Amino acid sequence: xxxxxxxxxxxxxxxxxxxxxxxxxxxxxxxxxxxxxxxxxxxxxxxxxxxxxxxxxxxxxxxxxxxxxxxxxxxxxxxxxxxxxxxxxxxxxxxxxxxxxxxxxxxxxxxxxxxxxxxxxxxxxxxxxxxxxxxxxxxxxxxxxxxxxxxxxxxxxxxxxxxxxxxxxxxxxxxxxxxxxxxxxxxxxxxxxxxxxxxxxxxxxxxxxxxxxxxxxxxxxxxxxxxxxxxxxxxxxxxxxxxxxxxxxxxxxxxxxxxxxxxxxxxxxxxxxxxxxxxxxxxxxxxxxxxxxxxxxxxxxxxxxxxxxxxxxxxxxxxxxxxxxxxxxxxxxxxxxxxxxxxxxxxxxxxxxxxxxxxxx
Numbered sequence: 001x002x003x004x005x006x007x008x009x010x011x012x013x014x015x016x017x018x019x020x021x022x023x024x025x026x027x028x029x030x031x032x033x034x035x036x037x038x039x040x041x042x043x044x045x046x047x048x049x050x051x052x053x054x055x056x057x058x059x060x061x062x063x064x065x066x067x068x069x070x071x072x073x074x075x076x077x078x079x080x081x082x083x084x085x086x087x088x089x090x091x092x093x094x095x096x097x098x099x100x101x102x103x104x105x106x107x108x109x110x111x112x113x114x115x116x117x118x119x120x121x122x123x124x125x126x127x128x129x130x131x132x133x134x135x136x137x138x139x140x141x142x143x144x145x146x147x148x149x150x151x152x153x154x155x156x157x158x159x160x161x162x163x164x165x166x167x168x169x170x171x172x173x174x175x176x177x178x179x180x181x182x183x184x185x186x187x188x189x190x191x192x193x194x195x196x197x198x199x200x201x202x203x204x205x206x207x208x209x210x211x212x213x214x215x216x217x218x219x220x221x222x223x224x225x226x227x228x229x230x231x232x233x234x235x236x237x238x239x240x241x242x243x244x245x246x247x248x249x250x251x252x253x254x255x256x257x258x259x260x261x262x263x264x265x266x267x268x269x270x271x272x273x274x275x276x277x278x279x280x281x282x283x284x285x286x287x288x289x290x291x292x293x294x295x296x297x298x299x300x301x302x303x304x305x306x307x308x309x310x311x312x313x314x315x316x317x318x319x320x321x322x323x324x325x326x327x328x329x330x331x332x333x334x335x336x337x338x339x340x341x342x343x344x345x346x347x348x349x350x351x352x353x354x355x356x357x358x359x360x361x
Contacts (some may be wrong), residue, residue: 033064034150036083036088038189043153052191053198056158060088060117060172065150065185067121071115073180077135077275081148082127084180085120085139085146089173090156090191094165099175100183107165108173112227117154118142132297134303138274160195167200205234207244209263209283212355218239226272228266235265235281242355243267245283250328250361254286261285261361268305276345285359292317294335294357302345313338315354332356 038047039059047058070084078084087127094107118139125143130136144154156172170193212218218241223229231237234246245263252259263283270277283296293313300308315335322333335357339350 027332034061034062034066034174034185034187035064035335036062036172038191041155043155049192051194052158053194053196053201054158054160054234055200057200057204058090058156058158058172058191060154061121061151061175062086062088063150064151065119065146067124067146067148067150068177069185070176070180070182073176073178076125076133077138078128078178078238081349083121083124084176084178085124085183086174086185087116087177088119088144088152088154088156088170089116090158091115091162091173092161092168092170092193093173093188094168096223097165097173097188098183098186099179099181100186108175109161109163109165112159112161113142114230115156115159116142117144117156119144119146119152119154119174120146120177133273133275135273136185137303138277156195156211160193168332169342205231205236205244205246205265207236207238208247209245209285209334209357209359210238210242210361211283211357213280214291214349214352214355217355221269221271225276227270227274227276229267229269230355231265231267233264233266235267237267243280247361248282252328252361258287258289260287261359263359266306270305274303275300278343278345279303279306279309280314281306281309283314285357285361286313287319292319292333293338298346299343302343304343310342312342314341318358329360331358333358 010140011162024042040046040047041057043059065086068083071081073084096104097107122145125139128136128139130286144152146152158310171190174185174187176185218229221229229237234295236244238244245265248262248264266279266281278299281297283294286293286295293312294315294317295311297311299305300310315337318334322330333356335354337349337352341347
């Protein structure tokens, strides 16, 4: 069996096991008193027509949301019978976007997880299982408490969607979470979005180290497991699937060529429902008397992301096959994974050919 198939088996076993469950859909709820207002970052000033840029923060205040509603939907991550909560998001949705009107998920493709809050009561969150899969952690990363009186306050960071639906409109949208359906919570407030960089727009990190991990890695995560690969704090993910990291410093002896080049940034890969979530952070290129290696911090387990990490050597590099130039640039250096790899979900890659590594310092 190919490495790709072995890794998919490890990544998606639990997802496949639950795939046969029918996706229960609740009957549309009668109109209620749910209401939202969108405020500037100070949480006081109505946003109105004020344009926002990527990186700006906005505050959404909600009232009249039912803490006990939305009990039907996907069986994971929230079990049937437990209130699934409400998504509150900045995004660009199609004119026909409401789940209660049978709008397809593609109408809401302008939603970014980083710009989405998951509003849910604390009592409902505590009923979400944390074993054998820690679904409670999955929700807590986006969680905003819903008070007993149906009110919440969520702060969202404006993120430019990677893609938008045809004729999409920017705004703040709310709708029942995890495929529950509740027409009373399907609200929208238009927001003026300016794609030009603003004072809070993140500066794209330098791409001083580029690595695709393994052939087809990002495709595997995004397509086969319906997940994503995202970079932050000096890391990014290119359109061709390569992970990139910024140079953070170098200590290489010019006489011997031995030493360490350090890069910064964190890349998190996760499957749908976060059945698996692993991180790779702050890689180093280590020039040693035994050869050159790529090391990085990696997750202690398959579902912990950045919560607990340790450093391992991921791959040995054949720098002799692509000698660097005088200014320290190496392009497409052949690499082979070390064995064993961690966390265990990466074990099928152990000892196999890795994606080539490009780096400069």
